[in-house]
Amino acid sequence: IRDRYVIRLTNLGLQQRPDLTDAHTVHWHGFRNALPMFDGEPSSSIAVPMGRTFDYAYRPRDAGTYMYHCHFEDTEHVHMGMTGPVFVRPLQNGTSKTYAGRPYTKFAYNDGDGSTGYDREYVIFLSEVWNESHWDDAHIQLPDWTDYKADFFLMNGRVYPDTLLANGAVAGRSDLDTQPYSSLVRCNAGERVLLRFINLGFTKAAMTLSGTRLSVVGMDAVLLRGRTGADGSYSTNTIPIGPGESVDAIFQAPTYAPSASGYNTYPLYNRSMGGASNNGLGGLGGQLTEVRVFNGTQPAQDGPNDLL
Secondary structure (H helix, E strand, C coil): CCCCEEEEEECCCCCCCCCCCCCECCEEECCCCCCHHHCCCCCCCCCECCCCEEEEEECCCCCEEEEEECCCCHHHHHHCCCEEEEEECCCCCCCCEEECCEEECCECCCCCCCCCECCEEEEEEEEEECHHHHHHHHCCCCCCHHHCCCCEEEECCECCCHHHCCCCCECCEHHHCCCCCCCCEEEECCCEEEEEEEECCCCCEEEEECCCCEEEEEECCEECECCCCCECCEEECEEEECCCCEEEEEEECCCCCCCCCCEEEEEEEECCHHHHCECCCCCCCCCEEEEEEECCCCCCCCCHHHCC
């Protein structure tokens, strides 16, 4: 969080829809120190028209999990995928702190005592698709967003069972090339795993991890600790997450039990019934993935969601 970043937005327009002349912005959702000019909310900052470029400059101050999205006609543009996760690393990273008898060098926050230390991290980005709006856009119609009803509930751009597939290109599944991030959580027994939940859909989620407990350590990029240092973290197995909210939760992987598959499975899912199906059809779908606990066979993680 000591670094200054510049991100360049270029609005190329739409080749197949020359009738649309939408501007675009990048709004840094949750940033508490953004200058108005760089905030990305078009009524009080700069919107980028077609054929123009704008540089957003900012210096992050507070560690935690954030998100970005277009704020121009934002209901439609967020739904069309102009959004994504942002997380700010704490300055504490790289120093060794011992928590519960184990040393850590990676942390979710500048906690001072190592209590947000973790071995692995996974981003779980929640979003939605409303079929009718996509049909309307493809047929040059205007969706009536007051009729919004999500048909698909996504984790990192995929629905179950695709949430379990590997990162990147998957043989025979060229449709996943543009949604390359898996939601499968893999870890070794005893490791502490940080889950960065972000909800940029339009409905509330209730993310549940069956079989073990989650320790919620941060919400909306704020460490759950009072001004006196009182610990405000709490243990649960279900986390309610409203639209535009983020939650940082850590779980310790349970002891491994011998299994023919070589791992133990713990479901991670949205317990809202609508979020657990695909297009309202029978069977499992939607925002559902697995936590797989191995007996020490997983190599050290090089990046979030096992990205190199």
